Amino acid sequence: MPVPSDLSVTRDTASRRRYRFGPWLALASLLSVLTVGLALAYWVWQPATLRIAVGPAGSDDQTLVAAIAKAFDGKTVDAKGGSVRLVPVESDGTLQSLNLLGAGKTDLAVARGDLTMPPDTNSVAILRRNFVVLWAPTGRKGTPKSKVTEIAALSGRRIGIVGLGDGNLNLLRVILGESGVNPQKVMTSQFGTDRIAEMTQDGTLDAFMMVGALDDKVIAETIAATTRLRGDPKFLSVDVSEAIAERHPLYKSEEIPAGAFAATPQRPDDKIETIAVNHLIVAPSSLSEDAVAAFTRELFAIRPSLAKDLPGASHIQKPDTDKDAALPAHPGAAAFIDGNERSFMDKYSDYIWGAVLLLSGIGSVAAWLRHYLRREERSQNAQHRDRLLTAITSVREANSVDDLASMQSAADDILRETLACHEDGAIEDGDLAAFGLVLAQFHQAIIDRRAVIARTDDTEKPAKPGGAVLQQVPISTAAR
Known part of the structure; x- marks a missing residue:
């Protein structure tokens, strides 16, 4: 009896199916995880x-x-x-x-x-705190003494300001206005830091203004230069500094300590009230x-x-x-x-959980894709199981051991493909268990049919002369 065609399967088919998608999907998943992990690490730890x-x-x-x-x-x-x-x-x-x-x-x-x-x-x-420094030269020996001894005396006078922007000029106007002096009645001349020597030599200037750090050498050198040319400086106190700081929060009420600009002789000789402004990043x-x-x-x-x-x-x-x-x-x-400051988890927990969800999504998509691509294999495996179940009837009707051997060989090929599909994830454990039950029934049918064929062969053999019967063992049974 010929081998039922429904048990036919080639061994190459199993090999092709086993290696078609499994390793590539695993490699793609691994590369996806590594890519996301490296991107996240680079984003988190790269210098700003x-x-x-x-x-x-x-x-x-x-x-x-x-x-x-x-x-x-x-x-x-x-x-x-x-x-x-x-x-x-x-x-x-x-x-x-x-x-x-x-x-x-x-x-x-x-x-x-x-x-x-x-x-x-x-x-x-705050890089530093800049202080307003106002002073008027008192005049050299033999020259008339300056009448500028306080800010109120600046009305109608001319002041030299170091700095070309509007910052120092606006600050002076605030100081004058809060001190009761009309800024419109005070003339000003602005000089860049490269023209300080020109400013100190200008005899038309009645007072000077600079804004900077207390340890600024330029301020100390400018005061020293005006002292050599115009006499000892008279530092002008901003007595309304607290009122200015109250009305203009960007300014601070500060004091210039004695000796801030020179130790010998001490300049100023006593602390001076003034205004300060922050120099910032x-x-x-x-x-x-x-x-x-x-x-x-x-x-x-x-x-x-x-x-x-x-x-x-x-x-x-x-x-x-x-x-x-x-x-x-x-x-x-x-x-x-x-x-x-937030901890690492406070900063990046959302991103970490997002990455976890993303990887989970990638895994789910990969699993779905794998399941989808293997739908044909699952269908064919179910067909093989049904064919194997149907083949049990053919086994019971087989007339020779050779037919049984052929059917057994075909069943082995189906088993090989089924195991490969299970290993590759195409079929689940439940499918394999169902297949195993059918395969056990098939094997039992093979064993039972072999026994029947062996008994039939024994009864049909002729007896030897003398009445003795030659006991022959079927080849298929011996092989088994």
Whole structure:
């Protein structure tokens, strides 16, 4: 009896199906996981690069910012995982620095706190506090003494101001107005820092004004120069400094200590009340909180080492974090200063869970795709199982051991393909169990049919002469 065609299957089919999708899907899944993981790690740990506008060239501000940038480059990633690269962008001065910031061409800017800031600008750090220094020469020996001994006496006088922008001029007007002097009755002349010698030699000037740090050598040298040419200075006290600070929150009431500009002779000889304004690093509120927090943290970490080579670095202070401050601190800087920085999980837990969900989704899609691509294999496996079940009837009707052997061989091929499909994930454990039940019935039918064929062969063999019957063992049974 020929082998039923429904049991026919080629061994190449099993091999092709087994290796068609499994390894490639596993490799694709692994590469997807690695790609997402590497992208997330790169995004989290890459250094933040911040551009900072500062100028003019050769100024103390530019020198300090260049030193900060160099220190940042030599600093490794800190314990909190933050790292910042600072790229100075040269400008003509604080006004251009703020214009660059407002245009989005820089991330940070160095500027004085009383200048007009771009919208939504926050403070990041105070580089120093600038003090207003007003003085009038008293006249040399043999010349008439100056009548300018207080700010009220400046009406109708001419003042030389160091600085070409509107910042110092506007500040002088505020001081004059709050001191009861009409600013319109005070004449002013502005000089750049490269024209200080010209200013000190101008005999038409009745007083001088400069704004800067107390340890600024330029201020001390300018006072010394006017002293040599015009006599000892009379420092003018801003007696209404507290009222000014109350009405103009960007200004602070401060005192210039005795001997701030010279020790011998002591200048001034006593403390002087005045106005101060912060010189700041500012940033837009839209700048990343994490980047600003990392910048602020590293700035104050390197401050002690910077101060060894640049004494001006010792003036760096933390900004005012009060919510009602005239110029609010950036949320990132405030978080560092107030100790409210978010932990790694606080910052990135949403992204981590998002990545987990994304990977889970990728896995689900891959599983669905794998299941979809193997739908033909599952269908064929079900057909093989049904054929094997149908073949049990053919086994019971087989007339020779050779037919049984052929059917057994075909069943082995089906088993081989089924096991390969299960290993490759095309069929589930339940499908394999159902197939195993049918296969067991098939094997039992083979065994039973072999026994029947063997008995039939024995009864049909002729007896030998003398009445003896030759007992023959069927080849198929012996083989079995």
